[in-house]
Amino acid sequence: MENKKITVNDILEMKKRGEKITMLTAYDFPLASLVDRAGIEIILIGDSVANVVLGLKTTPEVGMTEMIHHSKAVTRAVKRALVVGDMPFESYQINPKESVKNAKRFIQEAKCDAVKLEWFDKCLEVTEEIIKAGIPAMGHIGLTPQTADKLGGFKVQGKDADTAKRLIEQAKALEKLGCFSIVFECIPDKIAEMITKELKIPSIGIGAGINCDGQVLVTHDLLGFLERAKPLKFVKQYINLNSEIKKAIEVFKKEVKEGAFPTKDHSFTIKEEELKKI
Numbered sequence: 148m149e150n151k152k153i154t155v156n157d158i159l160e161m162k163k164r165g166e167k168i169t170m171l172t173a174y175d176f177p178l179a180s181l182v183d184r185a186g187i188e189i190i191l192i193g194d195s196v197a198n199v200v201l202g203l204k205t206t207p208e209v210g211m212t213e214m215i216h217h218s219k220a221v222t223r224a225v226k227r228a229l230v231v232g233d234m235p236f237e238s239y240q241i242n243p244k245e246s247v248k249n250a251k252r253f254i255q256e257a258k259c260d261a262v263k264l265e266w267f268d269k270c271l272e273v274t275e276e277i278i279k280a281g282i283p284a285m286g287h288i289g290l291t292p293q294t295a296d297k298l299g300g301f302k303v304q305g306k307d308a309d310t311a312k313r314l315i316e317q318a319k320a321l322e323k324l325g326c327f328s329i330v331f332e333c334i335p336d337k338i339a340e341m342i343t344k345e346l347k348i349p350s351i352g353i354g355a356g357i358n359c360d361g362q363v364l365v366t367h368d369l370l371g372f373l374e375r376a377k378p379l380k381f382v383k384q385y386i387n388l389n390s391e392i393k394k395a396i397e398v399f400k401k402e403v404k405e406g407a408f409p410t411k412d413h414s415f416t417i418k419e420e421e422l423k424k425i
């Protein structure tokens with residue numbers, strides 16, 4: 148694995164070579180460093196920070212202040228991956244001018260390499276202005292959590308011919324504007340495959356089947372970090388960190404209560420002659 152910083156061009160080349168792209172979320176320095184050192188190509192500071200880190204119920208509850216704060220922590224850690232800042236709801240659904248200003252903050256202030264925008268009715272206008280300003284943009288279609296209420300809730304999108312055709316149109320329009328990739332969230336696998344074949348830019352799927360050009364997961368889900376009854380259908384939990392962390396904390400508590408921690412190994416000493424002087 149080369150240590151050279153990954154560019155938008157490298158991501159486009161991966162699709163041409165048929166090499167699968169991996170993308171994961173990170174919101175802080177230690178996790179971003181781990182994800183980067185593991186060789187993941189794209190790190191997303193997702194607005195999912197709202198749900199998995201900040202204890203909020205919905206993603207529109209985070210704004211630019213939180214996103215820039217977390218993005219800065221991530222970019223301080225990352226040496227190789229392409230870093231994408233997720234534009235929060237309020238930052239680009241107002242007007243194109245404000246959107247460009249906010250997208251620039253991700254690049255100039257937080258040192259991200261690109262931004263991601265979820266599809267909404269004025270998405271094309273806004274995305275066009277951001278790309279014209281020289282900022283690489285990633286699209287996001289299908290289930291778009293920021294506007295899930297308009298989609299009938301957190302449901303798979305494109306399950307009938309009309310809505311599937313709309314997804315195809317959206318993806319093609321985003322490609323035409325110059326997006327360098329598109330997240331496909333919760334789309335039937337056959338539709339995701341069909342759109343992927345139509346596009347020159349890579350599709351990064353989450354709940355969109357095996358035939359996307361890449362896959363993204365929320366890292367906290369993959370790690371089983373959160374207390375959930377069971378993982379979401381499209382998530383594969385590779386480890387149950389939640390129970391491992393809880394076990395470690397319980398052992399700490401027990402050892403402190405029993406006087407088993409700290410031992411001499413964890414303590415600092417002072418010379419006997421110095422002690423006598425006190």
Ligand code: KIV
Nearest residue numbers: 172193194195330363
């Ligand atoms: O916010 C997020 O984590 C996302 C991913 C699920 C793609 O948008």
